Amino acid sequence: MTQSTTQQPLGLRERKKLKAMRHIQDVALNLFDRDGYAHVTIERIASEAEVSPSSIYRYFGTKEMIVLWDEWDPVMLRAFDDKLAARDPISALREVLTEVVTTALFQQDERLIRRRMHYTMTEPAIRDGLNRQADVMAAELAQVLAKHTGRDPDGLELRVVTAALIAAFVEAIAYWHDSGYRDSLRDIVDGALDVISRGLRVE
Numbered sequence: 001m002t003q004s005t006t007q008q009p010l011g012l013r014e015r016k017k018l019k020a021m022r023h024i025q026d027v028a029l030n031l032f033d034r035d036g037y038a039h040v041t042i043e044r045i046a047s048e049a050e051v052s053p054s055s056i057y058r059y060f061g062t063k064e065m066i067v068l069w070d071e072w073d074p075v076m077l078r079a080f081d082d083k084l085a086a087r088d089p090i091s092a093l094r095e096v097l098t099e100v101v102t103t104a105l106f107q108q109d110e111r112l113i114r115r116r117m118h119y120t121m122t123e124p125a126i127r128d129g130l131n132r133q134a135d136v137m138a139a140e141l142a143q144v145l146a147k148h149t150g151r152d153p154d155g156l157e158l159r160v161v162t163a164a165l166i167a168a169f170v171e172a173i174a175y176w177h178d179s180g181y182r183d184s185l186r187d188i189v190d191g192a193l194d195v196i197s198r199g200l201r202v203e
Contacts, residue, residue, distance in 0.1 A: 018071060021059050024049045028066045029115050037123050064129035067119045072100050077140055084148045093165055094193045101186045114181055121177045134170055138162040168192040 027049040031040045042063055046053040060066050076096050083092040120126050139153075141162040146153035172192040176185050 017059070020051065020055070021069065021071075024051065024056060024059065025066055025069060026112075028063075029112070029119075032067075032119060033115070037119055037126075062129065064123075064126045065133075067116050067123075067126050068129050068133055070116075072103075073137075076100050077137075077144065080141065081144045081147075084144065089145060089161060089165065090193055090197045094190065097169065097189050097193075098186055101189060114177075117173060117177045121174060130170065134166045138166045141165060164196050165193075168196050 024045065028040070028045045031045060031048060040063075042053050042056050045063075045066070046056050049056075056066070060069055079096045079100070080092055083095055087095070120130055138159075139162075142153040142158045145151070145158050145162065149158075151158055169189060169192065172189045173185070175192075176183070176188050
């Protein structure tokens with residue numbers, strides 16, 4: 001993992017927040033596994049995690065985001081910004097995603113990632129949340145690309161480019177889940193970006 005994609009040293013407050021969010025996510029997933037996603041409330045999660053409901057809303061905003069939250073998301077955006085100085089968008093994103101996926105799977109229990117993917121792909125509310133999250137990420141990528149290219153972040157070209165990049169990643173993780181995690185997530189993401197890099201031609 002290169003320095004640009006590693007997380008910067010966190011202060012005490014940030015470390016405590018990250019630890020709390022990891023704990024809440026773990027507690028929530030255990031409850032979902034036991035009782036079903038629809039039957040678990042924020043208040044129940046808060047009680048089991050020994051935090052206040054307001055803390056969960058402050059950290060995550062919604063129940064769906066407890067599942068969708070990933071500490072690597074802001075790391076990816078910063079790294080994409082760094083790498084765009086010397087690479088085209090597809091190459092930059094490919095390198096960032098390869099590094100982040102490799103590190104995330106190394107530092108986290110892959111079973112945790114698979115559990116999150118299961119709920120993301122099978123619970124409509126969480127899948128809708130993923131789509132909203134993808135829209136936000138596409139807008140953020142457009143801002144980064146605009147900074148490096150001088151183009152309008154709201155223009156058609158950047159909107160199409162960012163939508164394609166985000167869609168490729170979302171479909172890659174969906175395929176990973178639907179295929180029973182048979183293949184390496186890194187290879188699947190790489191293959192999805194290959195489709196875009198050859199101009200969306202079906203060969």
